[in-house]
Amino acid sequence: MPSTDHRRATAERNVERILDAAAALLARGDAASTSAVAAEAGVSRPTVYAHFPTRAALVEAVATRAIDHAVEVVERAQLDDGPPLEALDRLVELGWQQLDRHGAIAQASADQLPPKAMNRAHTALRAPIGALVARGQREGAFRTDLPESWLVSSYFALMHTAGDEVRAGALKRRDAVAVLQPSVRALFAANPAGSR
Template sequence: MDSDQRRAAAPTRRGGSGQARRADAERNIAAILAAAAGCFARDPQASMTEIAAAAGVGRVTLYAHFPSREALLGELMDRALREVTATVAAQNLADSPADQALRTLLRSSWQLLDRNLRMLHAARRALPAETVEDRHADILATVEQLITRGQDEGVLRADLPAHWLVTSVYTLILAAGDQVESGRFTSAEALAALEATVASAVRPD
């Protein structure tokens, strides 16, 4: 092969090598996230060493993708909340009265949150409270839209600001999760209590 041919072939080799590295990185990230989700589901105190072992990667590889336990928990939380947001968006809440839509949102959200409860509990312990709330911004915006619409429709109380009712709903959801994590409620009991308490909090006088 002459020099021109070698130069023409070189980018192909480099491109192929780069694609292979990206594919390896994607596989490693997927393995780490799956392993971390399983580890945190069993033990919210799971360490990075345990997660690396479960993922079948070294600590250097783990830290190359997620430089801290907090970063890993943040990514897991974001993935769970994106799933909640997508599930809620598929519910066509605009087609129902706001009070019914709020109940639908609570139920569909709770099913997904309950599945990730221990991981989310670990994230809440590891991350600042304001960071956790910021990560809920999309779903909380949907709750606020529903409450505002319900106030306009007259089916939800209008004597308190919508943002305060959103904060109340958010706090109650966290409290329901804590009750399940502590063993005081089953998941079904927590959902029933959550629905009843939210309904009472937002019902017009």
């Protein structure tokens, strides 16, 4: 009989294979059905269902993993350093790179997950962005007439809208950061002089 540690290690490997498979299928424009994910991952359908009982649970897990990776990237933006508006510009640039890289996952998440699931998936990323907003408000660089949580949610909304516009062909990928930075700045800035 296999040890508990061996079973746990096997289960963890299976989860990673399933998530990798779902992400790869979504990136190729596939609907990532349970059968397709199982085939891509080299596991059985019951194994997929054992870890992810619904397609929504699988998509949420894929989105959460992509966002966790984005958190690592955002840490490189050094949001605690320099003027808040400059940190915001770095955040937008790095955030767009991650969203663009994981556009298929973002699209599947937006299409298939209810708002509560989307909020859960974004939880890890909300903390560093919320900290930047709080710092900007304390230092007088960001507006204080709107709550921190609203500004953070608005940041996500603008980023995802840019992704939608790029996918629809209404915005060129190479222009997204140049459009996003002044848009986000204008929303966050304490006064019009703070926007470019």
